[in-house]
Amino acid sequence: MGVALALMASLLATELQAQDDAPAFAQGRVIGQVPAVLPQRERPPVINRLVEDRLDTLLPKLMRETGIDMWLVINREYAEDPVYFTLVPHPVHAARRTTMLVFHDRGEGQGVERLTVNRYPFGSMYESAWSGGNLDEQWQGLAELIADRDPARIGINVSETWPVADGLTSSLHQRLRSELGPELGERLVSAENLVVRWMESRSEAELQVYPHIVSIARAVIAEAFSEQVITPGATTTDEVAWYIAERFAALELPIWFMPYVNIQRAEFECGDNDPFCGRSNEVILPGDVLHTDVGVCYLLLCTDTQEMGYVLRPDETEVPAGLRRALAAGNRWQDLLTANFASGRTGNEILAATRDDCEREDLRCLTYTHPIGFNGHGVGPTIGMWDNQGPTPVRGDWKLSAHTAHSIEGSVRSPVDEWNGQDVAIKLEQDAVFDGEGVWYLAGRQTEWLVVR
Known part of the structure; x- marks a missing residue:
């Protein structure tokens, strides 16, 4: 309140x-x-308090409700995932290069870990798990992070029904599977239920x-x-x-x-x-x-x-x-x-x-x-x-x-x-x-x- x-x-x-x-x-x-x-300059602090409050109060409940242990939101500049702007600090006008957000449910009472694997950090709203300028190293850093946390169900934004839940592009999807390998790749599931619940919940x-x-x-x-x-x-x-x-x-x-x-x-x-x-x-x-x-x-x-x-x-x-x-x-x-x-x-x-x-x-x-x-x-x-x-x-x-x-x-x-x-x-x-x-x-x-x- x-x-x-x-x-x-x-x-x-x-x-x-x-x-x-x-x-x-x-x-x-x-x-x-x-x-x-x-005024425009006074809006970002209000928006960011709203976004961080949602991440704190809604996301853990919704991830458990939909059975997602880790949620990946991966996008690139000019091809932003529809949910991207609801998750990141403002002002924001685009994803920077390749932007990777990782949400890991550590279990009841421990909350959801919020991580970035990005060239540019996102401040206090997210913990930076990797930063640098080499794209291959960025993907390797994401794969190592996922392997270290060993989630059973990894949600990705692919959906035949809901456009808002279909934000992972084909090439990024292919690269993700290639980096994860067969064993972790088998754990990828559609996050459409999580995305819809995230977007509809107030x-x-x-x-x-x-x-x-x-x-x-x-x-x-x-x-x-x-x-x-x-x-x-x-x-x-x-x-x-x-x-x-x-x-x-x-x-x-x-x-x-x-x-x-x-x-x-x-x-x-x-x-x-x-x-x-x-x-x-x-x-x-x-x-x-x-x-x-x-x-x-x-x-x-x-x-x-x-x-x-x-x-x-x-x-x-x-x-x-x-x-x-x-x-x-x-x-x-x-x-x-x-x-x-x-x-x-x-x-x-x-x-x-x-x-x-x-x-x-x-x-x-x-x-x-x-x-x-x-x-x-x-x-x-x-x-x-x-x-x-x-x-x-x-x-x-x-x-x-x-x-x-x-x-x-x-x-x-x-x-x-x-x-x-x-x-x-x-x-x-x-x-x-x-x-x-x-x-x-x-x-x-x-x-x-x-x-x-």
């Missing part, structure tokens, strides 16, 4: 970087300034800062879906999307996909085979329903957020009742989905139960929920896909674990009386955590329309 509190204190003590006051309505409250964002310290990160994304959306940014009859959806992208750029926060904004309106019919039901590159008019999808990363953790807005007509003081009921239906779908979260249940099982619940309540729902964390589209149990509401092989069969984060993503179709019964698609996505007992939203969820007045 000390690490978590220190991280939060560091964030909260920072001056707000966003000075524009942009009132907007979200979840029944007024959102003003965008929450604090650390530490206590991360869960202290994650709500702050998600609140930044939500605040920028609220700002964008306001009269500060949108002038009905003049502003286009693409201009709002670029506003969001440039707003994050000003905060020095990388987006992991280009934000997009689309509209629905009474005269725009949506076909039954169009799950997204919206048009982009349109001038925004009074009476339009707005939707955006935004993903940003900060302190190694990513967000994925979709929210809905409405542009009031001149004679309106509130969102039409039919649209309010439609948003409530979207919230009901969220509740049905998250009520089906249970440890050990697969993504496919959660999807099937949610579809049954929606059918019983006459909700026309689509569920396409995914894990989130170090990647926007994280690894773990896939719960439906927008173009496949049936079982998803392998990824959908992955079991739900406690202390994992998920983007609760999907949509619900509802008829709108004020639109002569035409459907509106409520497309929602809010980041949440399953703690083993239930689901809680990292920065709340949208229960009221964002309003352009």
